[in-house]
Structure formats: structure tokens, C-alpha cells
Amino acid sequence: MSHAATTRVQEYIGDPVSDSPPVDREKLEEIFQDIQADLRFDHELNGCLNCGICTATCPAAHYYDFSPREIVQLLWTENLEAIYDAMQEKIWSCAQCYTCAARCPFGNSPGGLVMLMRETAIKHGMESAKSVLRPFSRVMLKLISTGNQLSPDMINPEGFADWGPNISKVDAPLATLRKAIPMPTLHTTATAWEVNLKTSVELYTIWEETGVLDSLETIDENLFDVIMDIMDEKRDDYEDWLDEQDD
Ligand code: SF4
Numbered sequence: 001m002s003h004a005a006t007t008r009v010q011e012y013i014g015d016p017v018s019d020s021p022p023v024d025r026e027k028l029e030e031i032f033q034d035i036q037a038d039l040r041f042d043h044e045l046n047g048c049l050n051c052g053i054c055t056a057t058c059p060a061a062h063y064y065d066f067s068p069r070e071i072v073q074l075l076w077t078e079n080l081e082a083i084y085d086a087m088q089e090k091i092w093s094c095a096q097c098y099t100c101a102a103r104c105p106f107g108n109s110p111g112g113l114v115m116l117m118r119e120t121a122i123k124h125g126m127e128s129a130k131s132v133l134r135p136f137s138r139v140m141l142k143l144i145s146t147g148n149q150l151s152p153d154m155i156n157p158e159g160f161a162d163w164g165p166n167i168s169k170v171d172a173p174l175a176t177l178r179k180a181i182p183m184p185t186l187h188t189t190a191t192a193w194e195v196n197l198k199t200s201v202e203l204y205t206i207w208e209e210t211g212v213l214d215s216l217e218t219i220d221e222n223l224f225d226v227i228m229d230i231m232d233e234k235r236d237d238y239e240d241w242l243d244e245q246d247d
């Protein structure tokens, strides 16, 4: 008699009240193993008293349907379905302030565990990761291509419509104002400070070697292509500059 036919372990896990397609158990195990395999996992999770101190001091728990105690418990008890479920929405509520890590009597870091779950969500190209990161594509483009997160010319009525009338206070002759700053490296408007070619090329190597670009390709292929074009161009410029020095 086959035991497979009578097993109580479901092969596919779905949410009975949503239209989202069920996920197979193998995928859930793969996701949990990726979280657990990270070198930081054993450092961030030492056990859990279920005392709730982390949730009591968590700012995100005050405003959202989110509890660091719950996240830690899910990982500690290896609740694969609920871990996957939390990765659809809850983990994106954490503000990464690490108040929880400072307070936990067990030395856990719930915020650090959330970070591992977020990185895994990105690695697996989860829709939740894509939709959370989509509004930040302009900032990611600036950060990865120049090493600057924001630049003066991004602060304009179009870029910060949610600032309302206050945006007029920064709607000023930027190039002139920036020149009034004593440090010459800050006389730029397209970047927050001047980043030389060598530094840019070194940054690109870091993004490549640390897997940042692979992650970006998984969640936003178009943005990845644009950034690759910029990187190729800057690398060519750097090579030309090096050739000029040899002449
Ligand atoms: S993670 Fe720490 S603070 Fe939070 S419930 Fe567990 S033991 Fe308590």
C-alpha cells in the first residue's frame, strides 16, 4: 500500500480566499533554506522566548499589521507556509531601525531576519519585492550608476509632487546656489557630489561582485539594461582616460 496517497502533507500550498496560485512545497523549502543558509542567520536567531518585547518597542508594529515577534516565531518553528505568506507583504513594513535587536533578551535581531527574508524575496523575484521597489527605480538608477542616492536636480516639483507648495522653496537657480558652497566637489547638480571616473568604475565592480546587479536583473530587467549601458559607457571613458595618461 502506498503511503504517498494517504500523506497529510500537502504538495501544493494555496490561500483559500485569494486568487493567487498555489505554491509547491519544494519551492517553500527552497525559500526557507535560502534564508537559513545565510551566514547571518545563526547570529540573528538564537531562540525565542515569545515574550513580545521586540513587538512592544517596534515602531512599525504600531502602524501596520506587523509583529517582529511573529516573524521570529515563524522562522524559529520553521513554519514554511506562513514564512512565505509574510514575505508577500508583512516583511516590507519593517523600518530597519533595529530597536528590536537592542531589546531582545535572547540577542536576536528580528530586523536582521527581516532583511534576510527581503533579500530572499528579491532573489526569487517575488512580486511583493518588485512592487515595493518599483517606485524607487529613479533612486536606484542614480545610486547604482553614480554612487549618489539623490542629487539636487532631482528635487523639483515633478520629482517630489507630494511635497506640495513647499517644493517652491527649493525650486531655485541650483547651479548658481551650488557654486556658493565652499567645497568644489559639491558644485554639481546632477550628483550630490562629484564622483570621479575611477571611483565609478570601482563601484561597478562592487555591484557586480556582490550580486547587486544580479538581484536588479531579477526584479527589473529594463532598469538593469539601462544601468548596464551607463556602466559600459563609463568604463569606455575610463579606458580612454587611462590611454591619454600613457600618451
Ligand atoms: S525575538 Fe526576542 S524580544 Fe522578540 S519575542 Fe522572541 S525573545 Fe522576545
Ligand code: SF4
Pocket: 054, 057, 058, 059, 060, 061, 068, 093, 094, 095, 096, 097, 098, 099, 100, 101, 110, 111, 112, 114
Ligand atoms: S528593525 Fe524592524 S522589526 Fe525591528 S524594531 Fe525596527 S521596525 Fe521593528
